[in-house]
Amino acid sequence: MPSLVTTTIYAIYEYVEICKNCRFVLLRIARIAGVPFTAVVHRSVPEKERTFRDLVHEKALFKRVAVLWVMWFTAAICGYSIDLNSAFISGDLYLNQSLLSILIAFSKIVLVLIDTYFPRFSRRNLHQCSQLVVILCFVLLSWLVLVDHHGIGILLINVIGTVFIEFTWDACYLCAVESVPTPLRASSVGSCSLVARIGALFAPMLVFLNSFWAVSVYLAVVLLGTLNLMVSCLWLVETKGISLDSVRLAQMSAEDEADAGGMEGMKRNVERTPTGKDIEGADQALMKPQ
16 A cells, blocks of 8 residues: 555656646747747546447538548548559559659658648648549540550559549548547547448459459549549538637537638637747746746
């Protein structure tokens, strides 16, 4: 018993010290990065456990998640179908896969730079522009296959289309995390992952249909992508810049419609930005002996 009490007291002391050090580290990181430090008091997560049933019963929230399901299903079936179909592209399979992997990795860096230096580039822009490029690429590929073209152009357009399918995946992850309240976020993302796995199961069937008609995969990507783009334009809610703590369970339908029309989520959460004096004062307060 004495050892248990001692261990408990020590654990509490360590927790308090960690909290102090975390704030001090955040202040220093902000100063090194040259950005203002904002102390954020996070809302406590409700203790009441929420389930997938709550997500389905909330009409506005279910509408959001249904849009996410369409996005995840389309990204999965298109991505896996094109990946499986890459074995039939002209050239060496391993070289083609290596080229795809390198360009996809590079594209992630480009996406981070675009998101950093172009704050007006929203989640809707990311998903819809990427999906539009995917549609155009595979329309062109369908035409090349129909005219029996076997040049390097098929590989290049495949690479471009695959990279932009990856961009649609990024939009899927970001929107899934930012659209749902914290108590239901795990259920929402889990349901999206399940829908994506179902889409992945259909991918080999599309590749099998290619043995009967050579453009089956490409046309399926075009048709599903067009449907996905229409759903995104009509109902995808803009979430860039919102605080995850402020995503409400009972979201007003009018606000969803306004966001789907292009309103940026970051316009709704405006907080006072601390000045340099605030940061220095906070630093000095942390440095004072207790």
